[in-house]
Every structure is written in C-alpha cells, then in structure tokens.
Amino acid sequence: MTASTSSQSSLPRWRRYQPDQQWEAYLFLLPSFAGFLIFVAVPVVASLALSLFEWSLLSPPEFVGFKNYTQLLSSDMVFRKVLVNTFYFIVTIVPLQLAFGLLLAVALNQGLRGLEVYRLIYFMPVVTTIVAAALVFQWFFNRDFGILAAAIWEFGAETGIPIRPPDWLNDPDWAKPAVVILTLWKNTGFTMVIYLAALQGVPTELYDAAKVDGASAWQRFRSVTFPMVSPTTFFLMVIQMIGAFQLFSEAFVMTQGGPANATLTIVYYIYQMAFEFQRMGRGAAVAWVLFIFIFIFTLVQTRLQRRWVHYEAGGES
Amino acid sequence: MQNRQWQNRFSFKALIVLALAALLISACAPIAPAADSGMEMADEGPVTITWAMWGSPAEVATHQSVADAFMEEQDDIVIEILAEPWGDYFTKIKTLWASGDSSVVPDVLFLSPIVNYASEGVLENLDPWIEASGYNTDDYWPSLLQYAMYDGSVYGFPRDIGLEVLYYNKDIFDEVGVPYPDDTWTWDDLAAAAEQLTVVEDSGRVSRYALGMEGGKWMIWVMQKGGMALDDMRNPSSCALNEPGVVQAVQFFKDMIDNNYFMPPANMSQAGGDAAVFQSGQVAMIIQNASRVSAFNAAGMNYDVSVIPIPADGHRASAAGGAAWVMSALSDNKEEAWTFLSWLQSTNGGQRIYTASGEILPALQSTAKSDAFLNSGQPPANRQAFITEGENARMGRIGYFVEWSQIGGSFINPGRDQILIGEVGVEEGLNSICEQVDAFLEENGFPK
Structure with missing residues (x-):
C-alpha cells in the first residue's frame, strides 16, 4: 500500500487517482453495459411480460393472464416428466462431477512427471465443441x-457368455445414463482444474502436522484436504447445479430429447415450446419457472453452506 | 469492506446516464435502412424479387440454376436468393416477419407446414391470382394441394410430393436369392423376405437388417390399414389411434423390430440416417421419398424402387404433402411475385429443372409423366412406382392446424417410442396416447 501511494504522489495532479472522480470508469463500462442492457436485461424483462401472452411470433400476442403458468403446473404431464428428468440429471451429474474432478485433481497433485500433459488431456473435452462430441458419442453408443x-x-x-450391450439411446432407462456420461466426459476437466488450483493453495504444513499426529492418507484427505477445498466445492456445486438445470445441447444433439421424452430437459422444453410448437408465451413461462427453481436451489445452498464450508481466516490474502 | 463502499458510490445517476446512452445507441440502428429504401424507390429498372429457401449447398445450386433460367426468359424481374440451412431457416423467416418490414421479408418463400403460417395471416391468398390467370390446379396429385390450403383457400404450391417408395439393394437380394419386390407384395411377403435378408451373428449382434425407415414414417402402416391419427385432420374432436386397424398396424411394425427385421429408428439416425445405412449395406431396403435418388446414383449403387407392400386387407396410402412455395402477404411486388411463382410451378418452368436434377418427385402430374422424370435415363428403372404411389396419395399423415406440432411432438411420438421399445403394450400405449391427445384437444377448445 505504502509503495503505491508514494508512486502516485510523483504523478502530476490530473493523473492522480481521485476517489470521487469515476466517470471514466463508467465510460469504460459502457460498451459491456450497453450490451448487457440490450441483449440481457431488456429481453429478460420482456420475457416476463411475454409469459402472460399467447404468441406465435407471427400474429399479434394475445393476453391470457396466468393461464400459461396454471396449465403448466396443473395439467401439463410432459412438464412433470421434464422436471423428473432434470432432477435426475442434477442428482447424478453434480455429485459425480465433483467426485471425479476432486479425484483427478488429487491424483494430479502428487507431483507426477508430465503433469501438464495429463492436465491437457483431461481439460481437452472442456474446449471441445459439444455438438461434435455428442455426434461422436452417438456413434460410440x-x-x-x-x-x-x-x-x-x-x-x-x-x-461364450451371452452378454448384450445395452441399447443406450433407444432405451429410456439407458438414454439418461448416456447423457450423464457425455456430460461428465465433457465437464469433469473443468472441475478438475479448479480443484487443482485449490489444492495447490493448501499449506503443506497442515499435511506435515497431520502426518506427525499419525494420520493415515485417508484421514489427511478427510480432515485436511476436504475442509480446505470446501469453498471451492461450494462454488463448483452452485455452478454445476445451474449447469445441470440448463442441460440442453447434449440431449439436443445426441438423443433429440427421446426416446419417449426420457432426456427432455427444462431448457429443451423451452426450446420445443417456443420454436417447435410456436408458443412463445408458454416457452417464456417455462423459462421463468426454471429461473425460480434455480433461484431457490441456489438460495438453499447458500444457506446450507454455513454448515459445511470452511473458510480459512487470515492466511496470505 | 472496500467493495461495499464502492457499491454505495455507484450512484443511480450514473446508471441512468448509462441507460440513456445505451438507448441512444440502439435507437440509431433503424434509421439507416429507411434511407436505403428511399433510394431504391427512385430507381426505375427491373423489379427485384427476393426468393427464400433452405437447402444444402448442392440444393441451393439447383435453386440458383432455376433463378438463372427464369431471368434468361425475361428482363423485368430479377431474382435474388436468400438461402439458409434448414436449422436456421424457420427462425430467421419468422423473425423477419415479426419485424413487419416489407423491405426485408422475402417475396416468395419455401415453407412447411403451410397452415401454421396461413392461419397467422402472413401469406397471400392465391385464389384470386389463380382465378385471374387461369392457372391449372387440376394437374397436382390428388389431395396434394390440400396440404397448402387453409380455410378453403390455396396459400401455396407444393413443389414436390414427398411420398415414399421401397428402395432395395439388388446386390443383397441377388446374394441371398430373394426375388425383387413388386406390386403384388403384401406385409406377409415383406416379412418373409425380411427373415432371409436379415443377418444375425452367433453373438446375437445384427450385422444386417432387412429394412430401415425413419420413425416418423410409421403412419404409412397405419394409413394402409385405413387408420388416421385424429378423427378430422383439420379440425379434430378426438384421437383415432385406438381403432382396431391402428392396433394391428402398430403391432406389425413392432413385430418387425422385435424380430430384428427392422433397424430401430433411433439406431438408424445414430448410424447416419437411412441413406448412410443403405449405402453401407447395413440394411437391404429403406422406405424413403425421391430425395435419395441423386445420392444413390452418384454413389453408383445397384438398386431399384418398388411400391410399398400393403396389408392383404388394406390399400395403398401415400402421404400427400410437400414443402410449398408461397407468397408473402407483405410483398411490395405481388404481380411480379405471382409471375415467378406460376412459372416455378409449371412443367416448362421450375418443375422441369428440379425434376431433371433428380432431387424431387414433381408436384405436377404432367411433369412426373413427362420424359424429364420417367425417361431420364438414370436409375431407378422402376419409376412407375412413384406414379402408382402418387395416384394413391391421400391426406392424413399430418394435421392441418397449428397445434398439430405439439400433439405430435409431445404425445404421439413419445408414446409411439414407448410402444416400440416395449415399455407398454400396443393397445395400452395407443390408449394412453389417445387419453393425452383428447385432454389436450379439450383444453385447447377443439373442435373449433
């Protein structure tokens, strides 16, 4: 702090940082803020209004009040199936992704030779185009x-064992796991990289102290590593859960929501309603229901985190 | 702590300034095109008609040659093509229409299904134009024009008729020693041939299926048995999929799949679609429309076509439908658009060129029965099969009302999947589809 203050005073007065003069900052923010306003904020508000209308995009919208919502929640059996599917994806993808990510990160954190190569290999799927990956997996399955x-x-x-491969994408019981496998393959690398960064921030003294106390490898993981990376776990959990709520491309390319709507997710249903069935208002209503779900789940997680997330006080920061 | 101070200082004034600036920027945009169209008005020259369609690069090349041929015949109208891939086309067109700006909406467009657009009032009613010019609508295949009608009026001209025939790989038939299919084949003949054509390895893996067909075409079997999806395909009051004929048709389809005669439709799409599995010999026969002919000819396949086998107590039932050329109700140059449209849909105009390209079975019977189609000198040899199916074309494959896409997408197709996989029995599954469809019809105020 002292160093930067002294370098400031050596500047001419007009170039010195003045806390109450921030219009330059707003100016620099303008391009991204304008973009946000036009492409995010306005459409979001518009979609809320739209959800009260029946609109096919071609003729003028017709006001229907809360009908889109009441029908959705009372008589729409497909929507119920969609909710069950989405829930399935959340409870499978999120824990598995965190577990595999942490496992890989711990393995790669052992000071292996050629660490960068492994990191590259596991991170590659994250930057692969999902459409290409889904098409390859379609063949694979x-x-x-x-x-x-x-x-x-x-x-x-x-x-001579009469074993038959599952009919992955034709059988509703197997199509969901197929989508889960693709998603894990695609996203675990991301979880791994974030965990790896977190693991490298865990002070080695803690492990040394635990070793001196006679803690086994599992106990060290359980009582040192896990609590120390719990803020990262929390962050990843929230991010991945939102990601799982928004699952779309995997199902869109690989299974087209089928068989028998087994992989139809909430976001896919929004797409179907709006662009296949030409019901923009109904689609917007589904989108808002999705928003409320994500909002509630994130809120609950934020509340629950106090019970298990361990923030290290002080430290280097 | 620092963060909070910073947030407090981020005053509302600043936000408002930003918002106003953003609005100014966005408000600038529409001014430019308005000035442009003013310029065009002053220009006295040939009228430009924008012509929109979807298509692969090869298909767009054919469209371009059609436009070139038209422009060669006259000097008053210039055709400008707006082509988009299938996946983006409909969203783009709807957005252009939603803008309401006639300078950006194409004048003549390729669309399907017509009723979804006609009911929204964005299409020009072609009845007055047909009457004034004496355009011959009797030349279309039976029921085909129905596909482009709404409320008793014609809103478009189908370019082709998307009816299917049975393609068969002659090499595989010769190798197995099964006689080629012909007009006399029934479902029993199909099943008997399929048993011989299918190859199942000792492990249980099927290395060759007898037949491949897209799942959506299952209504062929239903309609051959006299069945339909709904009691009235324009204004339904109830689902008709629980009729006994439908049950038998679906049972036939399911048995074919269970016996490994029929490649499960989802497997086929994963393996690259019917053209891919037919060319690679993974299936011996496919059921598809004329669109595959040019690809199979280019690949030099030894194949022919036949009519689709029918049940002993049934009848031929081809789907009378096909994407149609329409005119936008917003067009500023309807006279010229009609000139182009009627030229497109004439044997001496667009129909002949499309037919010669080998991509379509033309919508006009006179074109189909001309040398351009019947004696093109290219395989398949038995082009008469297309004519026979065409003469038996009837409506009923799809609904001619807006909500049909939801009925099909949400209830009928997933329900059909469940039956074919064996999650539910045939009769039970069809009843369950009908319950859902009936509830939907009631909720949405049908019959209207």
Whole structure:
C-alpha cells in the first residue's frame, strides 16, 4: 500500500487517482453495459411480460393472464416428466462431477512427471465443441455398429457368455445414463482444474502436522484436504447445479430429447415450446419457472453452506 | 469492506446516464435502412424479387440454376436468393416477419407446414391470382394441394410430393436369392423376405437388417390399414389411434423390430440416417421419398424402387404433402411475385429443372409423366412406382392446424417410442396416447 501511494504522489495532479472522480470508469463500462442492457436485461424483462401472452411470433400476442403458468403446473404431464428428468440429471451429474474432478485433481497433485500433459488431456473435452462430441458419442453408443457395443459383442462371442450391450439411446432407462456420461466426459476437466488450483493453495504444513499426529492418507484427505477445498466445492456445486438445470445441447444433439421424452430437459422444453410448437408465451413461462427453481436451489445452498464450508481466516490474502 | 463502499458510490445517476446512452445507441440502428429504401424507390429498372429457401449447398445450386433460367426468359424481374440451412431457416423467416418490414421479408418463400403460417395471416391468398390467370390446379396429385390450403383457400404450391417408395439393394437380394419386390407384395411377403435378408451373428449382434425407415414414417402402416391419427385432420374432436386397424398396424411394425427385421429408428439416425445405412449395406431396403435418388446414383449403387407392400386387407396410402412455395402477404411486388411463382410451378418452368436434377418427385402430374422424370435415363428403372404411389396419395399423415406440432411432438411420438421399445403394450400405449391427445384437444377448445 505504502509503495503505491508514494508512486502516485510523483504523478502530476490530473493523473492522480481521485476517489470521487469515476466517470471514466463508467465510460469504460459502457460498451459491456450497453450490451448487457440490450441483449440481457431488456429481453429478460420482456420475457416476463411475454409469459402472460399467447404468441406465435407471427400474429399479434394475445393476453391470457396466468393461464400459461396454471396449465403448466396443473395439467401439463410432459412438464412433470421434464422436471423428473432434470432432477435426475442434477442428482447424478453434480455429485459425480465433483467426485471425479476432486479425484483427478488429487491424483494430479502428487507431483507426477508430465503433469501438464495429463492436465491437457483431461481439460481437452472442456474446449471441445459439444455438438461434435455428442455426434461422436452417438456413434460410440450405437448398439449395432458402435465401438463400445462392438467390444461387448466381441467379448460375448469370445467367452461364450451371452452378454448384450445395452441399447443406450433407444432405451429410456439407458438414454439418461448416456447423457450423464457425455456430460461428465465433457465437464469433469473443468472441475478438475479448479480443484487443482485449490489444492495447490493448501499449506503443506497442515499435511506435515497431520502426518506427525499419525494420520493415515485417508484421514489427511478427510480432515485436511476436504475442509480446505470446501469453498471451492461450494462454488463448483452452485455452478454445476445451474449447469445441470440448463442441460440442453447434449440431449439436443445426441438423443433429440427421446426416446419417449426420457432426456427432455427444462431448457429443451423451452426450446420445443417456443420454436417447435410456436408458443412463445408458454416457452417464456417455462423459462421463468426454471429461473425460480434455480433461484431457490441456489438460495438453499447458500444457506446450507454455513454448515459445511470452511473458510480459512487470515492466511496470505 | 472496500467493495461495499464502492457499491454505495455507484450512484443511480450514473446508471441512468448509462441507460440513456445505451438507448441512444440502439435507437440509431433503424434509421439507416429507411434511407436505403428511399433510394431504391427512385430507381426505375427491373423489379427485384427476393426468393427464400433452405437447402444444402448442392440444393441451393439447383435453386440458383432455376433463378438463372427464369431471368434468361425475361428482363423485368430479377431474382435474388436468400438461402439458409434448414436449422436456421424457420427462425430467421419468422423473425423477419415479426419485424413487419416489407423491405426485408422475402417475396416468395419455401415453407412447411403451410397452415401454421396461413392461419397467422402472413401469406397471400392465391385464389384470386389463380382465378385471374387461369392457372391449372387440376394437374397436382390428388389431395396434394390440400396440404397448402387453409380455410378453403390455396396459400401455396407444393413443389414436390414427398411420398415414399421401397428402395432395395439388388446386390443383397441377388446374394441371398430373394426375388425383387413388386406390386403384388403384401406385409406377409415383406416379412418373409425380411427373415432371409436379415443377418444375425452367433453373438446375437445384427450385422444386417432387412429394412430401415425413419420413425416418423410409421403412419404409412397405419394409413394402409385405413387408420388416421385424429378423427378430422383439420379440425379434430378426438384421437383415432385406438381403432382396431391402428392396433394391428402398430403391432406389425413392432413385430418387425422385435424380430430384428427392422433397424430401430433411433439406431438408424445414430448410424447416419437411412441413406448412410443403405449405402453401407447395413440394411437391404429403406422406405424413403425421391430425395435419395441423386445420392444413390452418384454413389453408383445397384438398386431399384418398388411400391410399398400393403396389408392383404388394406390399400395403398401415400402421404400427400410437400414443402410449398408461397407468397408473402407483405410483398411490395405481388404481380411480379405471382409471375415467378406460376412459372416455378409449371412443367416448362421450375418443375422441369428440379425434376431433371433428380432431387424431387414433381408436384405436377404432367411433369412426373413427362420424359424429364420417367425417361431420364438414370436409375431407378422402376419409376412407375412413384406414379402408382402418387395416384394413391391421400391426406392424413399430418394435421392441418397449428397445434398439430405439439400433439405430435409431445404425445404421439413419445408414446409411439414407448410402444416400440416395449415399455407398454400396443393397445395400452395407443390408449394412453389417445387419453393425452383428447385432454389436450379439450383444453385447447377443439373442435373449433
């Protein structure tokens, strides 16, 4: 602090930082703020109004009050299925992604040689285009001609065990896990990188002290690593949960929401309503229900975090 | 703590200034095009008609050659093409219409399904134009024009008829020693041939299916049995999928899949679609419209086509439908748009060029029965199969009202999936579809 103050006073007066003179800052913010206003804020408010209308995009909107919401919540059986599907994806994807991410990060944090290579390999899916990845996975999962199925058929033929590969994308019970696998493959690298950064911030003295006390590797993980990275876990949990709520591309490309609506998610349903069924108002209503869900879940998580998230007081920061 | 102070100082005044600045920026945008169109008004020359369609690069090249041919014949109208990929086309067109600005909305467009747009009032009613010019609408295949009608009026001209035929791989039939399909084939003949054509390895893996077909085409079997999705495809009062004929048709379809004769539709789309699995020999037959002919010819396949086998107690039932050319109600140059539109849909105009390209079965019977289609010198040899199916075309594959897309997308297709997978029995599944469809119809005030 003292160093920067002294360098400030050596500047001419007009270039010195003055706390009450911030219009330059607003000027610099303007481009991004204007973008936010035009492409985010205004459409968001407009969509709330839109959800009270029936609108096919082509003819003038017709005011219907809360009908879109009441029908959605009372008689729309597809919406119920959509909620169940989305819930399934949240309770599978979020914990698995956190567990695999942490596992990989801990493994890569052992001072392996060629760490950068592994990090690159695991992070590669994150920067891969989801559409390309989903198309490849579609082939991968095909029961008759896919590589995964081919291996299982081959295994069955060699050993004489009558084993059949699951009909991944045709069978509603298997299509959901298929989407989960693709999502994990795609996003675990991100979780891993964030955890890796968190792990590198855990002071080694803590491990040394634990070792002196005779703690086993598991106990050190349980009582040192886990609490020390809990703020990161919390951050990732919130982010991944919102991500799981918004699951779309994976299902859109790989399963088209099928079979029998088994992989139809909330965001997919918004898309269907608005652009396939030409019901913009109903689509907007689903979007607002989604917003309320995400809001409530995030709020609950923020409340619950006090019970388990451990913030290190003081430290370097 | 520092953060909080900073937030407090971020005054509302600053926010308002930002908001106003943003509004100013956004308000500037529409001024420019207005000045542009003023310039065009002063210009006395040929009228420009914007012509919009979706398509692959190869298809767009065909459209361009059609536009070139038209411009060569006359000097008063210039055609400007606006082509978008299928995935973006409809969103783009709807957004242009929603803007209400006639200078950006195309004059002549390729659309489907017509009723969704006609009911919104964005399409020009073509009846007065047909009457004034004496355009011959009797030349269309039976029921085909119905596809482009709304409230008793014609709103578009289908370019082609998307009816299906049975494509078969002659090499595989020769290898197995199964006689080629012909007009006499029934469902039983199809199943008997399929049993021989299917190859199941010892492990249980199917390395060749007899038949592949997109799941959405299942209504072929239903309609051959005299069934329909709804009691009235324009203004329904109830679902008709629980009729006995429909149950038998779906049972036939499901048995074919369960016996490994039929590649499950989702597997087929994962494996690249019907054209891909047919070309690679993973299936011996597919059921598809004329759009595959040019690809199979380019690949040099040894194939032919036949009519689709029917049940012993049923009848041929092709789908009378196809994307249509329409005129925008907002067009500033309707006279010229009509000139182009009627030229497009004439045997000496666009129809002949599209037919010669091998991509379509033309909407006009006179074009289909001309040398351009029947004697093009290209495979398939048995082009008469298309004519036979065309003469039996009927409506009923899809609903001609806006809510149909939701009925199909939310209830019928997922319900059909459940039946074919075996999650529910055929009859039970069809009843459950009908319950949902009936509830939906009632909730939305049908019949209207």
